[in-house]
Amino acid sequence: GENVEQHPSTLSVQEGDSAVIKCTYSDSASNYFPWYKQELGKGPQLIIDIRSNVGEKKDQRIAVTLNKTAKHFSLHITETQPEDSAVYFCAVRRGTSYGKLTFGQGTILTVHP
Amino acid sequence: DGGITQSPKYLFRKEGQNVTLSCEQNLNHDAMYWYRQDPGQGLRLIYYSQIVNDFQKGDIAEGYSVSREKKESFPLTVTSAQKNPTAFYLCASSIEPGTGVYGGANVLTFGAGSRLTVL
Numbered sequence: 001g002e003n004v005e006q007h008p009s010t011l012s013v014q015e016g017d018s019a020v021i022k023c024t025y026s027d028s029a030s031n032y033f034p035w036y037k038q039e040l041g042k043g044p045q046l047i048i049d050i051r052s053n054v055g056e057k058k059d060q061r062i063a064v065t066l067n068k069t070a071k072h073f074s075l076h077i078t079e080t081q082p083e084d085s086a087v088y089f090c091a092v093r094r095g096t097s098y099g100k101l102t103f104g105q106g107t108i109l110t111v112h113p
Numbered sequence: 114d115g116g117i118t119q120s121p122k123y124l125f126r127k128e129g130q131n132v133t134l135s136c137e138q139n140l141n142h143d144a145m146y147w148y149r150q151d152p153g154q155g156l157r158l159i160y161y162s163q164i165v166n167d168f169q170k171g172d173i174a175e176g177y178s179v180s181r182e183k184k185e186s187f188p189l190t191v192t193s194a195q196k197n198p199t200a201f202y203l204c205a206s207s208i209e210p211g212t213g214v215y216g217g218a219n220v221l222t223f224g225a226g227s228r229l230t231v232l
Contacts, residue, residue, distance in 0.1 A: 001172070009153065011128030032219070043117075043203050044156070078143070089155060091221060101221065103148075103155040 002027045004092050006104025013080050016110050023090035023108045024072040026091070032093040033066060033073045034101070039086045047088075080111045115140045119204050119224035125196070126191070126231050134189045134227045136204035143208065145187035146221065149173060150185075150201040162187055191229060202227045 003026040013019050014016045023033075024074040031052040050064045050073065057064050061080075062065035065074040077084055087108050117138045126132045138145065144163050148156040158171030162181040176195025181187055187206075191198045205221040 004155075007153070034220070036221075036223075041225070043205070043225050044221075045223065046220050049220070091156075100158060100161065101156075102217070103151055103157070105155045 002030065002092055002094055004090065004102050006090050006103045006107060008042045008107060009105065010108045010110075012110045014111065016019070017078060017080055019077045019080055019084070019109055021071060021075045021088055021090070021109070023074070023104045025092045026071065027092070027094050028071065030092045034065060034091050035075050036089045036091065037086045038089065044089055049060040061095060082111050082113050085109055085111045117204055117206055117222055117224035119227050122225070122227060124227060124229045126229060127213060128231060129193045131190055131192050132229065134191070134202055134229070136187045136189065136224060137185055138206045139185060140206055140222060141184075142206035142222070143184070144206060145181070146205045147177070147187070147189045148205065150202045150203055150226070156203065159189065167173065198229055199231045202229060
């Protein structure tokens with residue numbers, strides 16, 4: 001089955017700095033790569049996603065890059081703010097597996113004011 | 114407001130007891146899912162259902178059971194056969210691929226979760 005590795009497991013930055021979280025996957029047939037943010041006591045919420053026919057996607061301060069050859073994708077957060085502090089999960093979907101996402105282990109991001 | 118409601122938020126169970134976690138959605142989504150979240154392991158899929166009266170095992174279905182009698186409801190039963198049931202359980206739903214705004218991206222909408230502790 002699909003294997004997704006996410007790094008780092010914890011990340012601490014100062015407000016205003018950038019944060020980068022990376023995920024690698026094993027199945028070359030994977031074609032959809034979302035990122036979810038989970039705040040304390042809440043369920044995860046989609047913040048950005050990318051499909052396999054696109055190399056990069058931006059939405060204000062967040063961006064995702066995809067390297068299909070190397071089978072890895074990354075989340076980039078610029079100008080971090082304390083409210084960005086949360087757990088971030090990457091996920092991968094293979095082909096037509098409908099909603100069967102395989103998630104990474106999660107990254108605890110802490111932004112210090 | 115549309116969304117997913119999970120109940121109870123906290124649940125304590127004695128060993129050997131079955132418990133049922135409720136999940137209700139008013140988003141008119143066809144597909145529903147149950148994930149288990151453990152520290153350092155991300156989210157793992159327990160069961161999913163693409164349509165009423167049909168469901169499929171996920172990666173860690175042993176010791177769990179589900180039903181999908183109504184589109185809006187997808188309850189999860191944690192049975193006594195589940196060896197390590199203490200965890201945070203998340204229910205989610207999505208529009209079937211090909212019909213949603215993202216054209217098959219399967220954006221999952223999650224509930225707030227239920228934390229089960231076995232005493």
